[in-house]
Amino acid sequence: MITMKEVWKTYPNGVMAINGIDIHIDKSEFVYVVGPSGAGKSTFIKLMYREEKPTRGTIKIGDEELSKIKERHIPLLRRKIGVVFQDFKLLPSLSVYENVAFALEVIEESKANIRKRVMQVLDIVRLKNKARFLPHELSGGEQQRVAIARAIVNNPSVLIADEPTGNLDPETSWEIMKILEEINDRGTTIVMATHNKEIVNTMRKRVIAIEGGRVARDDAKGGYGYER
Amino acid sequence: MKGRTLGRHVKEGGKNLVRNGWMTFASISAVTIMLFVVGAFLLLIMNINEFADSLEDDVEVRVFIDLTADEENQSELETEIQDIDMVQTVDFVAKEDGLESLITSFGDQGTYLESLREENPLNDVFVVQAQDPQQTQVLAEEIQTLSYVDDVEYGADIVEQLFSVTNIMRYAGIVLIVGLMFTAMFLIANTIKITIIARKREIQIMKLVGATNGFIRWPFFVEGLLLGVLGAIIPISALSYGYVKLVEVVQGTPELSFLTMTPPNPLILQMGGLLLGIGAFIGIWGSMMSVRKFLKV
Structure with missing residues (x-):
């Protein structure tokens, strides 16, 4: 599903974030990306949804090679990839329903389809009864669930999560993880960058550890491996 | 869309x-x-x-005919003017007609001018229009040189x-x-x-x-x-x-x-x-x- 070959990324200011990464992630895999702050985790994630371009090397998602995608076709790629962030990135003036529907509005879905799909995903994240609420009326965990609903409403084949539990307490974090696991069970590939040792050690999945812009460890059922 | x-x-x-x-x-x-x-x-x-x-359309050369010119001289002058290439039209305005239109243009106050009918001070006039208004000045200068021309007037400079x-x-x-x-x-x-x-x-x-x-x-x-x-x-x-x-x-x-x-x-x-x-x-x-x-x- 996701293949990186000899990927290097040096920022214009000279920071060498990624220094030769080779990685392959299969369809329906669930992968944690761990590593100390500043090790290149964020860049690694950003390369996947084409927020950043590699300086060298190739990245493929499905059949598409990201560096060959024309600037104006990036939106088409983004529709196949769901992205979830630590700070949720919801639009404060829109209701839960509208926030999720937004992702379908931009691809000009019909109203009836939008309604159907939004209600489906709100059901998956168990927020159907709060569809009319505004983001600030929800708890952090609920807001993150809205963000997840928005990320998967397009039926993307890959869901990329950058520290999705970073702002949440342990209990809420587990709620989010359960939902992510459910989504993964439906066949969506999930790549999740995290600092959460407890989660990585308990819900055992493949772990890719990045240090100094390289893959330091890649275990099929590894633990967190860092002492915070 | x-x-x-x-x-x-x-x-x-x-x-x-x-x-x-x-x-x-x-x-x-x-x-x-x-x-x-x-x-x-x-x-x-x-x-x-x-x-x-x-x-610009109104620009015309008014050729004041010398008072001494008789009818024969006048028609001689008219042909001479018409022979100039730049000329489009030549109209003759007799001094009686000129006075008439002057009086009318003054409206009610024109009656004071009625006395002038006794001894008309105006000249007979040829009104000449150039084919191209821009040529008016050249035309006027040329007409000025002809005989029996008292004076020429044109508004081109304005x-x-x-x-x-x-x-x-x-x-x-x-x-x-x-x-x-x-x-x-x-x-x-x-x-x-x-x-x-x-x-x-x-x-x-x-x-x-x-x-x-x-x-x-x-x-x-x-x-x-x-x-x-x-x-x-x-x-x-x-x-x-x-x-x-x-x-x-x-x-x-x-x-x-x-x-x-x-x-x-x-x-x-x-x-x-x-x-x-x-x-x-x-x-x-x-x-x-x-x-x-x-x-x-």
């Missing part, structure tokens, strides 16, 4: 105008002032042009001065208009830039969920268009109303009858269309300018 989406863009664009109340007001005012000056200049220049054109005045006004107008257009465009670009900074997060999210640049740009396009068009409404209505009134006043005042004004129809329609077009153009241009760099997320 589907109709439903267009509806959404228009709604979004309108919402932004309201959301940025004061900046919207400032931009619309800038467009209004700019278009007001543009429109006023336009009306002025059009009228001066028309006035100059009508004067026309030339008038034309140099219209040219200066035209250039000054263009410079002023371009300057004002840039000011208005800058203000609109700035207004929209501020609205975009406020909506940067929204744009970022739109891009993350796969919105195309076109989709993101549309509401700003609508916003710019509305700024320009709203800014054009006041100057168009004020200038149209003002111009129609002015023409009425000028035509109703005998002392100003020498002023030929361009009729309001279709002039104000053309002016309105042009102002609307300029307003829409700078609105859209200003907004597109400022969106451009925010789209590179």
Whole structure:
């Protein structure tokens, strides 16, 4: 599903974030990306949804090679990839329903389809009864669930999560993880960058550890491996 | 693009105008002032042009025939004038007719001139028109050399001065208009830039969920268009109303009858269309300018 070959990324200011990464992630895999702050985790994630371009090397998602995608076709790629962030990135003036529907509005879905799909995903994240609420009326965990609903409403084949539990307490974090696991069970590939040792050690999945812009460890059922 | 989406863009664009109340007001005012000056200049220049054109058509050489010339001499002179290449028409105005029209032109007060009929002080006159009004001066000089010509009179120098005045006004107008257009465009670009900074997060999210640049740009396009068009409404209505009134006043005042004004129809329609077009153009241009760099997320 996701293949990186000899990927290097040096920022214009000279920071060498990624220094030769080779990685392959299969369809329906669930992968944690761990590593100390500043090790290149964020860049690694950003390369996947084409927020950043590699300086060298190739990245493929499905059949598409990201560096060959024309600037104006990036939106088409983004529709196949769901992205979830630590700070949720919801639009404060829109209701839960509208926030999720937004992702379908931009691809000009019909109203009836939008309604159907939004209600489906709100059901998956168990927020159907709060569809009319505004983001600030929800708890952090609920807001993150809205963000997840928005990320998967397009039926993307890959869901990329950058520290999705970073702002949440342990209990809420587990709620989010359960939902992510459910989504993964439906066949969506999930790549999740995290600092959460407890989660990585308990819900055992493949772990890719990045240090100094390289893959330091890649275990099929590894633990967190860092002492915070 | 589907109709439903267009509806959404228009709604979004309108919402932004309201959301940025004061900046919207400032931009619309800038467009209004700019278009007001543009429109006023336009009306002025059009009228001066028309006035100059009508004067130019009126340019003729009045050839005063020497009082000593008899009829034979006169017809000799007429053929000589007609033989000049540049001449289009030659009309003979007998001194009796000349006096008659002079008296009539004075209206009621003309009766005082009746006594002149006893001893007519006027000359017989040939009224000569050049094929091209620009040749009038050369023509007049040539006629001056013929025999039995007492004097020649022509108004070309006045026309030339008038034309140099219209040219200066035209250039000054263009410079002023371009300057004002840039000011208005800058203000609109700035207004929209501020609205975009406020909506940067929204744009970022739109891009993350796969919105195309076109989709993101549309509401700003609508916003710019509305700024320009709203800014054009006041100057168009004020200038149209003002111009129609002015023409009425000028035509109703005998002392100003020498002023030929361009009729309001279709002039104000053309002016309105042009102002609307300029307003829409700078609105859209200003907004597109400022969106451009925010789209590179």
